[in-house]
Amino acid sequence: MKSLGIRTLDKRGNVTIPKSFLKVHDIKKGDYFELWFENDALIIQKLPVNRCIFCGKTNDLLPVNISGKSICKTCFELLEVSKDN
Incomplete structure (x- = not known):
């Protein structure tokens, strides 16, 4: 798994994901994700959207x-x- 580097939360609780990562993984505005914690790690899974x-x-x-x-x-x-x- 490749690191995105160190990121911080803004005042609203948002995290910025680099555009290069989004492009490589075909992630677009409006895509859905499921988030959960496992062994103190945040897991993010992109959900399929037609x-x-x-x-x-x-x-x-x-x-x-x-x-x-x-x-x-x-x-x-x-x-x-x-x-x-």
């Missing part, structure tokens, strides 16, 4: 997916329009 592979929205997703990837209704409709042209 999102559109084109725009990243997590709502209005179609009930089907392709290779485990989802698409929202808006992007699907845009693809349909571009296919006709």
